[in-house]
Amino acid sequence: MEINPFEYLMNPHKRIYWIFLLSSLVVAFVFLKCHPKQKRIILSKKLWLHPSNLLDYGYFIFFIFFKVMVILPILMSAKEVALFVNITLLDQYGFVRIESFSYIQIMALFTLSVFILSDFTRYWLHRLLHFVPWLWEFHKVHHSAKVLNPLTFYRVHPVESLLFGLRYSLSIGLVAGVFIFLFGSLVGIYDILGVNLFAFMFSLLGSNLRHSHIKLGFGNIVERFLISPLQHQIHHSKNHVNTNFGGFLSTWDYLFGTLTLSKNTTNIKFGLEKMQMKNFQNLYGLLFSPFIAIYNQIKDKNFMLYFVTMCKLQRLKREQQ
Amino acid sequence: MRYLMAIVFLVVSIGVNAVGEKFFNQVIIANVVSAITNTELLIDSINQANSTSAKMQFGNLVSSWKKVETTYLLGDLNEDYLDTPRYIDIFHNNNEDIKSQLDLIINSDDALSSAMYKHSHKTINALEYILFTKNLPHQRVKNMALMITKSIKSYLSEILNGYKAHQSKFFESEQYASAILLNTLVGGTYKLKEWRVGDVAGLSKKFKNRPNNHRAEYAISGNSMNAIKAILATQAQVINSPDYQDFGDIARQFKASKEINQAISALNDSIVNASSMSEFDFINNKGKRLYQSTNRLMKSYYISLMDRLGFVSKVLDADGD
Numbered sequence: 001m002e003i004n005p006f007e008y009l010m011n012p013h014k015r016i017y018w019i020f021l022l023s024s025l026v027v028a029f030v031f032l033k034c035h036p037k038q039k040r041i042i043l044s045k046k047l048w049l050h051p052s053n054l055l056d057y058g059y060f061i062f063f064i065f066f067k068v069m070v071i072l073p074i075l076m077s078a079k080e081v082a083l084f085v086n087i088t089l090l091d092q093y094g095f096v097r098i099e100s101f102s103y104i105q106i107m108a109l110f111t112l113s114v115f116i117l118s119d120f121t122r123y124w125l126h127r128l129l130h131f132v133p134w135l136w137e138f139h140k141v142h143h144s145a146k147v148l149n150p151l152t153f154y155r156v157h158p159v160e161s162l163l164f165g166l167r168y169s170l171s172i173g174l175v176a177g178v179f180i181f182l183f184g185s186l187v188g189i190y191d192i193l194g195v196n197l198f199a200f201m202f203s204l205l206g207s208n209l210r211h212s213h214i215k216l217g218f219g220n221i222v223e224r225f226l227i228s229p230l231q232h233q234i235h236h237s238k239n240h241v242n243t244n245f246g247g248f249l250s251t252w253d254y255l256f257g258t259l260t261l262s263k264n265t266t267n268i269k270f271g272l273e274k275m276q277m278k279n280f281q282n283l284y285g286l287l288f289s290p291f292i293a294i295y296n297q298i299k300d301k302n303f304m305l306y307f308v309t310m311c312k313l314q315r316l317k318r319e320q321q
Numbered sequence: 322m323r324y325l326m327a328i329v330f331l332v333v334s335i336g337v338n339a340v341g342e343k344f345f346n347q348v349i350i351a352n353v354v355s356a357i358t359n360t361e362l363l364i365d366s367i368n369q370a371n372s373t374s375a376k377m378q379f380g381n382l383v384s385s386w387k388k389v390e391t392t393y394l395l396g397d398l399n400e401d402y403l404d405t406p407r408y409i410d411i412f413h414n415n416n417e418d419i420k421s422q423l424d425l426i427i428n429s430d431d432a433l434s435s436a437m438y439k440h441s442h443k444t445i446n447a448l449e450y451i452l453f454t455k456n457l458p459h460q461r462v463k464n465m466a467l468m469i470t471k472s473i474k475s476y477l478s479e480i481l482n483g484y485k486a487h488q489s490k491f492f493e494s495e496q497y498a499s500a501i502l503l504n505t506l507v508g509g510t511y512k513l514k515e516w517r518v519g520d521v522a523g524l525s526k527k528f529k530n531r532p533n534n535h536r537a538e539y540a541i542s543g544n545s546m547n548a549i550k551a552i553l554a555t556q557a558q559v560i561n562s563p564d565y566q567d568f569g570d571i572a573r574q575f576k577a578s579k580e581i582n583q584a585i586s587a588l589n590d591s592i593v594n595a596s597s598m599s600e601f602d603f604i605n606n607k608g609k610r611l612y613q614s615t616n617r618l619m620k621s622y623y624i625s626l627m628d629r630l631g632f633v634s635k636v637l638d639a640d641g642d
């Protein structure tokens with residue numbers, strides 16, 4: 001596979017596909033027309049050359065190489081999962097073919113199912129990354145960004161990247177396997193440039209502003225269905241970090257009680273607590289500090305266990321004497 | 322560059338009319354026409370009460386009907402034709418014991434038109450029973466055989482007219498045409514592997530370790546291998562024919578050479594395995610080999626099918642947040 005940073009700009013499957021960047025730029029332009037006060041920060045050199053952003057740019061280059069050379073080769077594809085699911089269903093239930101749906105209906109149903117299940121698993125993986133202590137150590141890398149820019153999207157620890165890849169293969173493979181079992185090759189997807197219609201449309205709606213300082217909210221009603229850029233920025237804020245886990249849809253946050261609306265949310269400060277921030281100042285820190293933190297956690301736990309056991313042993317000895 | 326190439330391929334494939342008219346006429350239509358001819362020859366033999374010739378013509382009809390069945394996609398062109406094959410053939414579509422019902426009809430004095438009121442009484446399976454276990458010169462037997470063969474002929478004619486009436490839908494969209502064609506192949510291969518070989522050889526889930534030659538599709542007349550060979554030969558007409566643009570050529574144009582070559586190799590293996598088999602070989606190693614190669618064939622069809630869903634075989638952006 002070729003390694004080409006521009007591939008990320010030319011591939012519609014990527015967050016920073018040029019059309020998505022352009023649409024975000026247009027949205028940002030309109031937003032700044034209405035809120036001229038914010039222009040000063042957005043256009044400042046200080047923001048774009050902030051050490052956190054500089055690290056993002058550098059990390060992105062590292063990420064491209066690492067992904068092609070290490071992550072992709074070990075990841076199973078959704079196709080393998082789909083094949084496995086389909087064959088398992090065949091073995092279990094025999095051959096089934098539902099003939100009461102039209103081609104158009106099957107395509108529409110599949111397109112929607114893929115989008116919804118994918119967004120659903122994305123929500124839950126993201127939530128787990130926050131609530132499982134050792135996963136949070138890896139996800140901290142992403143939240144250690146002090147300022148945001150579209151490339152912050154790629155400031156993700158390789159372990160997290162691997163988990164998201166796995167999530168993709170499993171959820172897409174599952175839906176595809178079930179649909180192929182039921183409808184065979186009539187399964188298809190409505191797409192724009194190969195991307196799920198819904199995903200493409202929602203990506204156009206300023207997905208690159210999620211990691212930016214453009215405080216664009218969608219209002220109380222829409223934000224119960226769609227995550228606005230500002231809602232994701234709120235997720236990056238120290239005091240609201242355990243809310244707004246959603247990707248495209250905020251329905252999951254709404255249903256599972258983790259939604260924060262953007263209106264009336266003030267005091268947004270990106271990043272982690274000061275003590276933790278110092279571990280994520282460079283490439284080395286981003287890559288290795290999660291492992292060190294986890295190692296320390298285990299060590300502490302083991303030490304505690306050792307300590308408690310020794311105390312008990314001592315007491316036993318004393319009692320025997 | 323990739324898009325450009327895809328567009329070029331698309332234009333080229335539309336230009337040569339893909340799995341198009343030539344295939345439709347030379348395979349689908351030609352196979353129905355020859356099946357109709359076979360019914361006419363069979364009707365002649367029955368009229369002459371020539372049992373030997375009728376049995377031979379029945380074998381030819383089995384072979385030509387299986388060819389029609391293997392590429393049967395008329396139901397996808399117009400749903401009125403979804404059930405038509407079931408009026409000709411009830412293999413795995415009917416649990417009732419038609420043998421005893423046919424015996425009753427032969428021994429009764431009721432007018433045939435009312436006695437043979439069920440569709441299942443007029444299928445190729447009923448015809449096999451009549452021709453191979455009853456005495457053809459017997460007037461009532463002869464009349465029954467005639468009635469069945471004429472019924473089969475009329476349904477085949479219906480199929481022929483249906484194809485002609487709805488062929489535009491096949492030519493209209495190449496995507497749809499190849500989808501329904503692939504679906505027919507996948508379904509047919511499952512049934513071949515699981516029902517026609519596995520159930521007999523004791524390798525299917527349903528009859529695991531209980532081989533029994535009597536379960537073969539045409540156990541009474543000894544035409545089961547004949548049927549299987551016809552099915553495999555027809556599949557070769559679809560994916561591996563030098564005479565016209567076939568499904569394999571299309572797959573190659575879309576860079577799925579590896580997948581389609583795997584299918585062709587599995588198909589060739591199956592043809593070789595089947596060619597050395599007699600009616601009684603299902604339950605030995607030869608049957609096992611045929612089961613394995615047809616199983617490989619089915620899987621490779623499923624893989625081709627998944628490759629059509631491009632995004633399923635891709636690992637997307639680690640869409641974390």
Ligand SMILES: [Zn+2]
Nearest residue numbers: 126139235642
């Ligand atoms: Zn997060």
